[in-house]
Amino acid sequence: MVQVRELANTTAEIAQKLGIQKYDIYGSSSDSIGVEVERGEPKQVKASNRSSVIVRVWNAEAKMGVTSTTDVDPQGIELALKTASEASAFGVSEHAPDFSPEATAPAAEIDRELVAPAEVPTLIDTLLAAENELIAAHPAIESVPYNGLSQRNIDRFYLNSDGALRDEACSYSSIYLYAKAEQEGKKPRSAGSYKVSTSLGELDVKGCIQETAAKTISHLDYQKIKTGKYCVVFSGEAFLSLLGAFSNLFNAQSILDNQSLSTPESLGKVIASPLLSVCDDALHSANVGGETFDGEGTPTRRTPLIEEGVLTHFLHSAGTAKRMNAQPTGNANSGAKVTVSPNFYHVFPGKAGDREYALETAENVILIDDLSALHAGVSPLQGSFSLPFDGWLVNKGDRTSIDSATVAGDFCEVLKSIIYVESEPDITPGGVCPRIWVEGLSITGE
Structure with missing residues (x-):
């Protein structure tokens, strides 16, 4: 872990020697270890130590130069400061970056501690047991081709020549299971689940197994659906995927670059x-x-x-x-x-709606669990999308897996066509979101 106060003092001394008046440094490092298994045997063990430090220097003309390094000893910092200082001569004059006015403002205090990582054999045994339990959950579940159990410790810091000094560290563990089921005369069906927690001891491995099994089994006996307009229910994860694909709506830099669906007047x-x-x-x-x-x-x-x-x-x-x-x-x-x-x-949920909806009583709605091909099926500047999905046709609580289909529409119209936001949220790595009901989306099926 970087000793931030010692680094700040060292950097200040070097900057004074080099005649540099204004600078800042942002850095992060991570130690991670992960394992994968395959059919009852360890498949891969990966360990890594990664670090990245960004050094920025401003010259007398308020132009900024920047360089990156992985070396935070005195020699490394001196070289980075020199390089960034030389690069500042070529910095932009218009809208040049500057210190944040809140770089020295109080930040939230969160009680976190770095957790000592579990031994590799423990990780392997845990993941092997999860694989075995998942395969045993149903005769059709043939394998768990994609899986992983990992631990990571992360350290971050920021300092600048105006006296800003911040650092934080955290730990987390995660598990990913993706099962494949096969039936005679049918295409293989797959589903997965991801869980994350602060430590291996608190990681919901059992919940990941159960969720993966339930989703995979529910995709058996799939059927084709007719093309048409449907009421669509997005899972929390699916809706967040769509929201992330059109995040330029809220991104001020995208708006200033005219690369957004919004304008400053929005x-x-x-x-x-x-x-x-x-x-x-x-x-x-x-x-x-x-x-x-x-x-x-x-x-x-x-x-x-x-x-x-x-x-x-x-x-x-x-x-x-x-x-x-x-x-x-x-x-x-x-x-x-x-x-x-x-x-x-x-x-x-925002305002309360005129009525509530439930999958147990709804007739012929599409429940989308996961969206695919977001890199190819989204036009961020036009607002349109056409995406394959995994999901079910739901009729009064009965779910029938959909063979293959795509959902298409305009994201701005999707936002305005929401008819219900459920109260129970799904927790995903990218956010917290309940199921979202949208009226009249185009589904291309058979």
Whole structure:
């Protein structure tokens, strides 16, 4: 782990010797170990130590130079400062990056401790037992071709010449199981589940096995469906996948670059059903390993994006906030170019609807569990999508797996066509979201 205060003192001495007045450093490192198994035998053991340090220096003309390094000893820092200082002569003059005005503001205090990793044999035994239990859950489950159990310790820090000094560390463990089932005369069917927690001891391995088995079994005896318009119910994970694909809606940098479905004037406008509310919340209790500061040292926070259908905020770095007369939101990624990205979505009901819906009573609705080919089937600047999916036709609680089909539409219309937001959330690695009911989406089936 980097000793941040010692690094800050060393950097200040070197910068003074080099005549550098303004600089900042953001760094992260991770130690991870993961295992995979195959048919009762260990398949792969992977261990890695990765680190990345971004050093930025400003010259007397307020131009910035940047370099990266993995070496934080005095010699490495001196070389990085020299290189960034030389590069500053070629820095941009227009909209040049600057320190975040909140780099020294108090950040949230979260009680976290690094957890000592379990031994590799323990990881292998745990994953082998999970594989065996999953295969034994149903005669049709033939194998678990994709699986993994991993542990990771992460350390992050930020410091600058104005006295900012932040560091944090966290641990998490995760398990992924993806089973394959086969029936005579049918195509193989697959499904998976992912769980994450702060340590191996708290990881819900049993829940991952049960969820994977239930999903895989439910996809047996699949049927074709007719092409047409359907009421579609997105699982929390599926809706977050779609929301992430069109995250330019909230991204201030994308908006300033004219690469967004929104404009600066979109704030305060209705963009979704009043039944929907969305926040970006890095500090949500379900966000295992959530960050308390971003790449510019800005504290992370809960940022309302959509409140009862109204677009209320964008996600900002220090630079975009300055240009749009707003406040940084803790969503910046430091680098040669500062970028903006969401931390952890929290989707929840807005206004109460006229009626409630339930899969136990609904007739002929499509439940989408997982969306595929998001890299190819989405047009972020047009708002359109056409995506294959895994899911079921649900009729009064009875689920029939769908052979193969695609869902298509316009994301802005999807947001406005929401007819119900359930209250019970699904917890996923990218956010917390309940099932979302959308009226009149196009499904291409048989």
